[in-house]
Amino acid sequence: MIHNTVIVGSGPAGYTAAIYAARANMKPVLYTGHEPGGQLMITTEVENFPGYPNGIQGPEMMEDLRKQAERFDTKIVSDMITKVDFSGPVHKLWSESGEEIHAHTVIISTGASAKWLGIPSEEKLMNKGVSACAVCDGFFFRGMEVAVVGGGDSATEEASYLAKLCPKVHLLVRRDELRASKIMQERVLKADNIEIHWNTSTVEILGEEEVEGVKVINNKTNEESTIPVKGFFVAIGHTPNTAIFNDWLDQDDTGYLVVKPGTTLTNVEGVFASGDAQDRIYRQAITAAGTGCMAALDAERYLTEKGII
Ligand code: NDP
Numbered sequence: 001m002i003h004n005t006v007i008v009g010s011g012p013a014g015y016t017a018a019i020y021a022a023r024a025n026m027k028p029v030l031y032t033g034h035e036p037g038g039q040l041m042i043t044t045e046v047e048n049f050p051g052y053p054n055g056i057q058g059p060e061m062m063e064d065l066r067k068q069a070e071r072f073d074t075k076i077v078s079d080m081i082t083k084v085d086f087s088g089p090v091h092k093l094w095s096e097s098g099e100e101i102h103a104h105t106v107i108i109s110t111g112a113s114a115k116w117l118g119i120p121s122e123e124k125l126m127n128k129g130v131s132a133c134a135v136c137d138g139f140f141f142r143g144m145e146v147a148v149v150g151g152g153d154s155a156t157e158e159a160s161y162l163a164k165l166c167p168k169v170h171l172l173v174r175r176d177e178l179r180a181s182k183i184m185q186e187r188v189l190k191a192d193n194i195e196i197h198w199n200t201s202t203v204e205i206l207g208e209e210e211v212e213g214v215k216v217i218n219n220k221t222n223e224e225s226t227i228p229v230k231g232f233f234v235a236i237g238h239t240p241n242t243a244i245f246n247d248w249l250d251q252d253d254t255g256y257l258v259v260k261p262g263t264t265l266t267n268v269e270g271v272f273a274s275g276d277a278q279d280r281i282y283r284q285a286i287t288a289a290g291t292g293c294m295a296a297l298d299a300e301r302y303l304t305e306k307g308i309i
Helices: 012-023 038-042 058-071 120-124 134-141 153-163 182-190 285-305
Strands: 002-008 029-031 075-077 081-085 091-095 100-108 112-114 146-149 169-172 194-197 200-206 213-218 224-227 231-234 238-240 271-273
Touching: 002 012, 002 091, 002 285, 012 029, 012 038, 012 058, 012 100, 012 285, 038 058, 038 112, 058 075, 100 285, 120 200, 134 146, 134 153, 134 231, 146 153, 153 169, 153 182, 153 194, 153 231, 169 200, 169 213, 182 194, 271 285
Parallel strands: 002 029, 002 100, 029 075, 100 271, 146 169, 146 231, 169 194
Antiparallel strands: 081 091, 091 100, 112 238, 200 213, 213 224
């Protein structure tokens, strides 16, 4: 059997693609992957997704999206796609459980994963003051002192964003220079309430039930000190979950899938990319959902043009 549309991934992009594809009678099959719901499953309150005036818990929102996709006849399979072959007109995919799947169109919505420091206190205090998204969680720390780790565009952007909400932002940079673009560097260097701690690494995040501070070490002098913060934002980069497509799809130098601007078209006919797997800049649930919708419409157009539906 050849499916019209197989969707790989179950974040806001994947479920939105499923809702649109199912309502267009494309009978989509969605493979959830190992982390059904994606990055929103590790978020607590989502307050910036339009339509929820009182906010909603990330996992609850993903459950709603899943139900909405199922309501319109999406087949949801709890399995992980581990290999693909996009060499022919019919695309082939293999799942972890050994299934071989054939599809006319594939919508990729495998997302990205935030990189973490890998220290135990980071995991212990996750969602209790530790976050990887200032736009998502910064609001909860307004009026409080916070720290941001990293020296790239993400970290400087998060620090600038938080500096509008917080009286003081400590930017912890492990070297004596920033990797960020010049304009972002200037922005943090000029801000009165952003203090850059050069050559500084995190030893431990302090607190039991919530973040109370961060213990840091100066890599040059080995001097340790404690900074009292309530929020700790890790912004050391994301890894797009695109490794299984390496042999087939164009990617940028950090692995994000490349799409034709303004569309979700990849370099392979019938393969469409949506969500964070192709977005290194915005990375929001609402933008992921938007590109999931676009991918379903692009796939529908492709299937119609080929006379498949
Ligand atoms: P980057 O890989 O560019 O930067 C990661 C930063 O984190 C570096 O400063 C790195 O330090 C630091 N870092 C990495 N690991 C650790 C660690 N274990 N402890 C402490 N610090 C660490 O990632 P970004 O997410 O910032 O950016 C990714 C890409 O996305 C870039 O190309 C960027 O330009 C782009 N981007 C663009 C934006 C925009 O245009 N608005 C917004 C955000 C990102 P070191 O420098 O020492 O390696």
